[in-house]
Amino acid sequence: MLAAHSFIKVAAVTDHDSVRGVKLTVQLASVYSDILIIPGVEISTPIGDIIVLGTDELPPKPWTPEVVVDYAKSIDAVSIVAHPFRTYGMGECARDYKVDAIEVLNGGSTKEANAQAKLLAKSLGLPGTAGSDAHQVSDLFSVCSIIEADLNVDSILNSIKKGFVSTQISHGLKYL
Ligand SMILES: [Zn+2]
Numbered sequence: 001m002l003a004a005h006s007f008i009k010v011a012a013v014t015d016h017d018s019v020r021g022v023k024l025t026v027q028l029a030s031v032y033s034d035i036l037i038i039p040g041v042e043i044s045t046p047i048g049d050i051i052v053l054g055t056d057e058l059p060p061k062p063w064t065p066e067v068v069v070d071y072a073k074s075i076d077a078v079s080i081v082a083h084p085f086r087t088y089g090m091g092e093c094a095r096d097y098k099v100d101a102i103e104v105l106n107g108g109s110t111k112e113a114n115a116q117a118k119l120l121a122k123s124l125g126l127p128g129t130a131g132s133d134a135h136q137v138s139d140l141f142s143v144c145s146i147i148e149a150d151l152n153v154d155s156i157l158n159s160i161k162k163g164f165v166s167t168q169i170s171h172g173l174k175y176l
Contacts, residue, residue: 012038048090049082065097085113104128105167107142130167144170
C-alpha cells in the first residue's frame with residue numbers, strides 16, 4: 001500500500017531483528033525525490049529493545065546491549081533505547097549503556113511511560129526521539145521527530161546525535 005503524510009517526508013524502517021524489508025523499502029522510495037528512508041533495525045536484547053538507525057545489516061551476535069551499541073558506534077549509526085518504560089523496554093537499565101538517544105515519544109506507549117522516558121533522557125543528558133512503533137499501516141505517523149538537518153541520512157543521524165531533535169504527536173496518515 002502506498003501511504004504518505006502531508007509533511008513527514010523521512011521515515012525510518014526498523015523491523016524487529018530483521019533487515020529484510022529495509023533494502024526493498026529504500027529501493028521503492030527512491031523514485032520519490034522528496035521522501036527519504038532511514039535504514040535501521042530494532043534489536044531484541046535480553047535487557048530490552050534497542051533501535052539502530054543507519055544500518056541495513058544486522059549487528060553481530062550475541063545481541064547484548066553492549067554488542068548492539070558498540071556495533072552502532074563502529075559504523076557511525078545511532079543507537080536508541082526503544083520505549084524504555086513499556087514491555088520489552090530497558091527502563092532505568094538504559095543508564096548502564098552508552099546509547100546515543102532515548103525514545104521519549106513512542107506511539108504504542110502510554111502518556112505516563114513516555115513522560116518517564118523523557119525524564120530518563122533529561123537526566124542522562126541524551127537526545128529524545130519519537131517512534132510510531134507502527135506494526136501496521138494505520139499505526140504510521142502517529143508521532144514524529146522534528147530534526148534540524150539536510151535531507152540525507154548522514155545529516156539526520158548527526159543531528160540526532162547532537163541533540164538537534166524534538167518530538168511531536170502527528171495524528172496519523174492520509175491514504176493515496
Ligand atoms: Zn520494541
